[in-house]
Amino acid sequence: MSLIVQKFGGSSVADAESIKRVAKRIVETRKAGNEVVVAVSAMGDTTDELLDLAHQVTPIPAPRELDMLLTAGERISMALLAMSIRSMGHDARSFTGSQAGMITDARHGQARIVDVTPVRVRDALDEGAIAIVAGFQGFNRGTGDITTLGRGGSDTTAVALAAALHADVCEIYTDVDGIFTADPRVVPRAQKIDRISSEEMLELAANGAKVLYIRAVEYARRHGVTLHVRSSFNNNEGTIVYNPTEENSESPVEEPLIAGVATDLSEAKITVVGVPDIPGKAAQIFNIVAKTGANIDMIVQNVSAAATGLTDISFTLPKSDGQTVLTALTAEQTDVGFRGLQYDDQIGKLALVGAGMRTNAGVSAKLFTALYEAGINIEMISTSEIRISVVTRADTVNDALRVVHTAFGLDADDEAVVHGGTGR
Amino acid sequence: MSLIVQKFGGSSVADAESIKRVAKRIVETRKAGNEVVVAVSAMGDTTDELLDLAHQVTPIPAPRELDMLLTAGERISMALLAMSIRSMGHDARSFTGSQAGMITDARHGQARIVDVTPVRVRDALDEGAIAIVAGFQGFNRGTGDITTLGRGGSDTTAVALAAALHADVCEIYTDVDGIFTADPRVVPRAQKIDRISSEEMLELAANGAKVLYIRAVEYARRHGVTLHVRSSFNNNEGTIVYNPTEENSESPVEEPLIAGVATDLSEAKITVVGVPDIPGKAAQIFNIVAKTGANIDMIVQNVSAAATGLTDISFTLPKSDGQTVLTALTAEQTDVGFRGLQYDDQIGKLALVGAGMRTNAGVSAKLFTALYEAGINIEMISTSEIRISVVTRADTVNDALRVVHTAFGLDADDEAVVHGGTGR
Numbered sequence: 001m002s003l004i005v006q007k008f009g010g011s012s013v014a015d016a017e018s019i020k021r022v023a024k025r026i027v028e029t030r031k032a033g034n035e036v037v038v039a040v041s042a043m044g045d046t047t048d049e050l051l052d053l054a055h056q057v058t059p060i061p062a063p064r065e066l067d068m069l070l071t072a073g074e075r076i077s078m079a080l081l082a083m084s085i086r087s088m089g090h091d092a093r094s095f096t097g098s099q100a101g102m103i104t105d106a107r108h109g110q111a112r113i114v115d116v117t118p119v120r121v122r123d124a125l126d127e128g129a130i131a132i133v134a135g136f137q138g139f140n141r142g143t144g145d146i147t148t149l150g151r152g153g154s155d156t157t158a159v160a161l162a163a164a165l166h167a168d169v170c171e172i173y174t175d176v177d178g179i180f181t182a183d184p185r186v187v188p189r190a191q192k193i194d195r196i197s198s199e200e201m202l203e204l205a206a207n208g209a210k211v212l213y214i215r216a217v218e219y220a221r222r223h224g225v226t227l228h229v230r231s232s233f234n235n236n237e238g239t240i241v242y243n244p245t246e247e248n249s250e251s252p253v254e255e256p257l258i259a260g261v262a263t264d265l266s267e268a269k270i271t272v273v274g275v276p277d278i279p280g281k282a283a284q285i286f287n288i289v290a291k292t293g294a295n296i297d298m299i300v301q302n303v304s305a306a307a308t309g310l311t312d313i314s315f316t317l318p319k320s321d322g323q324t325v326l327t328a329l330t331a332e333q334t335d336v337g338f339r340g341l342q343y344d345d346q347i348g349k350l351a352l353v354g355a356g357m358r359t360n361a362g363v364s365a366k367l368f369t370a371l372y373e374a375g376i377n378i379e380m381i382s383t384s385e386i387r388i389s390v391v392t393r394a395d396t397v398n399d400a401l402r403v404v405h406t407a408f409g410l411d412a413d414d415e416a417v418v419h420g421g422t423g424r
Numbered sequence: 425m426s427l428i429v430q431k432f433g434g435s436s437v438a439d440a441e442s443i444k445r446v447a448k449r450i451v452e453t454r455k456a457g458n459e460v461v462v463a464v465s466a467m468g469d470t471t472d473e474l475l476d477l478a479h480q481v482t483p484i485p486a487p488r489e490l491d492m493l494l495t496a497g498e499r500i501s502m503a504l505l506a507m508s509i510r511s512m513g514h515d516a517r518s519f520t521g522s523q524a525g526m527i528t529d530a531r532h533g534q535a536r537i538v539d540v541t542p543v544r545v546r547d548a549l550d551e552g553a554i555a556i557v558a559g560f561q562g563f564n565r566g567t568g569d570i571t572t573l574g575r576g577g578s579d580t581t582a583v584a585l586a587a588a589l590h591a592d593v594c595e596i597y598t599d600v601d602g603i604f605t606a607d608p609r610v611v612p613r614a615q616k617i618d619r620i621s622s623e624e625m626l627e628l629a630a631n632g633a634k635v636l637y638i639r640a641v642e643y644a645r646r647h648g649v650t651l652h653v654r655s656s657f658n659n660n661e662g663t664i665v666y667n668p669t670e671e672n673s674e675s676p677v678e679e680p681l682i683a684g685v686a687t688d689l690s691e692a693k694i695t696v697v698g699v700p701d702i703p704g705k706a707a708q709i710f711n712i713v714a715k716t717g718a719n720i721d722m723i724v725q726n727v728s729a730a731a732t733g734l735t736d737i738s739f740t741l742p743k744s745d746g747q748t749v750l751t752a753l754t755a756e757q758t759d760v761g762f763r764g765l766q767y768d769d770q771i772g773k774l775a776l777v778g779a780g781m782r783t784n785a786g787v788s789a790k791l792f793t794a795l796y797e798a799g800i801n802i803e804m805i806s807t808s809e810i811r812i813s814v815v816t817r818a819d820t821v822n823d824a825l826r827v828v829h830t831a832f833g834l835d836a837d838d839e840a841v842v843h844g845g846t847g848r
Contacts, residue, residue: 016477016480020481053440053500053504057440058507061507061511062506062510065504065518068502069499069504072497075493075495075496076477079478079496082489082492083485083489083493086482087482144544
């Protein structure tokens, strides 16, 4: 008997009909002889509606109370899902984050999981029941208060339960067929990826692939959880996100050169102009940035112009953090001794990801050539062991995506079928 | 410093504006130097909307899951209320039934309170915060599951907290000014009652007065909690429901003859015709009725007609229980040996309540005379120490109410202002 954790997002349980459809799918999994644990998000727009209510009451809701409010959302969807399954003749029990043992720290709105003790979930399974767990929510032992996990929280709930219960697989249901070699809305000939390693998935998620949240992938990787990203609208196999290990004979002997290409239009670039080229200046600058809590992505330092003794340092960060960081740096300008700041929010980022890069030279040359031949200018370059990222003008990044996808032979014979976005 | 428990029903917190208004009222009570605990119902029609969703999913929702679903309602209202109070610069914390220590048995949908351990509520008060508690909900220790208290549950939550915290008063906010000598929609000259004993209130509530639930009044009486029923739309004094004790010097030396008159159109009458007039037959009949779970109200047995050795037994019960009881009795007709059953759901009940009746003869004579002079026929009579109830035709009960109200000198000089109904 396998233990399967299934995660359904808000768009999969948007109304009573969708809930019955999902219930049927869960029952089919149970009938096939599996133990089933489900993590479910709030119905459709419930979370946004609750947020809207909160803002009608006060512009800055107290974080503890906001968590109390928002967790009502999954309470509704999970209870409806459980009663729907029961009406189909199968035992099902819903559990809040607290009842399911999702123990977190006390950071309301963005709590981190510190322990998972799903005793009641395990008991329910042992008694033959299907366990329905509220996604997105947790419980702090110190304060006794309800917490929420932040963006992508339901994915994280599912993966954390899968890890704690030693599930055979964690199925993430979404409204697309799986992970694609590129966004099918931009690249119609993008192909569904059958298998991808968790480290490649991590790079794709970190570089703009929206289907999985990076945090959930990280958790799965750290705890050895196999993910299966698939559509809730059909029974097709989706994408398996596996964790290659020495014992894992299932991982392919030769990994494909390129897993996929991701793009991201959510970042901006800050250039610190005229930084004195003496030791410690970069550290000083990034300490200032770190204090703002901003997430820095790429960092590039140009070679110092010998004549002036000055250098430029550029980095990218989420546009939403831009103003805060500019303000913080400006306040310390005299102390650091740089000449000025440039801010550019018209950039696009393209990341080519593939574990095969490790053992295969020439990938970056091929990438740069493809972009050059398409007349696309590269403004920044950054690489990791299994990724090459480039920054271009925002309005050229979709063209860049298409030419790179073609250049690396990723195009399918047919065009993919495209649906909408995903839930939280 | 006084400790005040305030209960706000669903109509008082129907939208963001109402919630802010209620928050302001709570803050005023706090500013006046009181400790404040609030029990709050779900917003407006939330409970009905959630019930509707459940019935879209399945005609007979599993009770455990229905409780999980419905308790999302107070979670939303209490979080919004707490954040609204905090935005006004006062500390406030919301607590679920479970967090507030409302321990119940495991009867989902109609749980009984078995213990109240409001440790976190007390801690919040000690730290200067206002505690907002979800009405209607509890927690069963044995199963670890969420329960609901059934109809009038939020009133019961408020009273139970008041008892456990030794509150000075439990204020029940509603959309009328208090308890009236009769329903002001029927008797425009009905007067607001300033003070009423809990036993009189119990009789009024049991006989059709809708403002307070009998269960909450019972709880208040048993635990010595003083209630203050008042309007959430103004600052007028409402009605104090007090518990007369030997030490209670505040209770009036001479109680008024009549506290109020209640009417009830929700009952039906069953007559068991031709019952053998031998010992044990009444017991046999009411054992059959008891097994159905129906709540019997009035019982009348006619004098046996000596010639036949047969008697008739009539009783009233909620219309909703009528069919079940008829079916149960019919099944046992041969065994009991009665001749037939009559069912009448066109009855109305009028109850005259007053502790002064104990020491004052002539009340029933005055009542019967007033009804006779108005041409209203009495079909059944039942009395307790402080109440006389009569059954009439349903379409005469409002006329009966008006003439009785006048006959006992209860009419005010002016007409009362009438609002709508009340929340759960």
